[in-house]
Amino acid sequence: MARTKTIYLPPGRLRAWVDKFAADHGNPLCEVNNSKVGSGVVLSCPDGFAVRLGLPWERLTPDLSAEAWPEQLAAAAADIGTCGLILLRRGGYSVGTSVQGQLTWSKSGTRYVQSRTAAGGWSQQRYARRRSNQADALVLTATEYVAGHFPAAKPSCLATGGDRDMLRQLLTDARLAGLAALPATHLELNADPRQRQLAEVAQELAGIRAVITWPAPGFNSPS
Template sequence: MQDNRQVLVQPERLAGWVERFGERNGNFSVEAAGAVVVLRAVNGCTAELTAPLSLVVENGPPDVSDEQTALDALIQAASTPATVGLLLIRRGGYAVGVSRNGKLVASKTGTRYVQSRTAAGGWSQQRFARRRANQADALVETTVDRAQAIFEGHRLDAVQAGGDAPLVADCLEHPRLNCYRKLPALPLLTVPDPRREVLVKAAADARAVRVRLTGIPVS
């Protein structure tokens, strides 16, 4: 059997992670293209490493004949100083902020109730659905208000969203946040109910190397 998964690795821990990858899976080859490095181990396990904060590497792909050069280039790309707008939203709460080099520099969190789906039918179901939609709209409006106030004081390089994908899309499609859709968007984070500690972790994760593992041997 094989297993697939994705993990986030901070740039300063990447060298150690790669060393442990080799210890677990044996010798591996290195392929590099821009901000992506792929490790292919002899046991069939593959790790695709992506530096999300460097969507374009100015100097082109690193020399794939040199493993250390490729990994050093990836670490440098992930460590590039950047200011990121954070937008986390789930039913019932939001957290917005700005991070600089992985550290939270401005933030706002809050809660707003959105009713769960109901199994009731007929008129009651329609009434609950309308109420739920109104509550979700109110949550989006509040989140947009807070995000606009936080974001406009900073020059953002990218946006990191997390939580409920449809609610995130509603926020970023709002006219007052539409300008931020032109920025590089980092992969959506899976987060628990947005609180300050969740936002702090999202700030760190925004600069993490995304590692997609496939073909992991399962004993």
């Protein structure tokens, strides 16, 4: 089974990274894909390594040409305006806006949400209600900050990360109705959101997304 890794490349490093990828894995076959959903480039190397390159928000990736796609991708990344960022898990929230990888506004906080309990009967129901109320309070806090800032900032794209159910609850707020129509991407989080993590996400999403795949051990590359 093939393995996969996603990295984000600063636009200015794209050409050098592609040259090194080709040097390490062999002269790649280049496939340019332009579609209504999103454009991108796939480089497939003789040793089984491949990489798909595009913007994190596929709907913002322009049509690309076989000759000039590195320059076109870099220019498109530099053209993206304000990005809305919402990271939300049971341990906290971190929300903000960024331009070209730099945070222009942010707010982060922690909030205790009780974990599940093995208790049964009335105790289990009581703990479940308490846990639900704590989660609702966390979502409400994050919602108030987002609703108080995003409409004026007018983001052109949206990145979310963390608990999908909590994010859906946040985005149902009527004041945030316009966010649903934005080009969006979702990130899986392995830790509770913090300010530093939000800054790292902002910087990554200002670059080119590279999804690298490579074969499992035992793959025999073609001669």
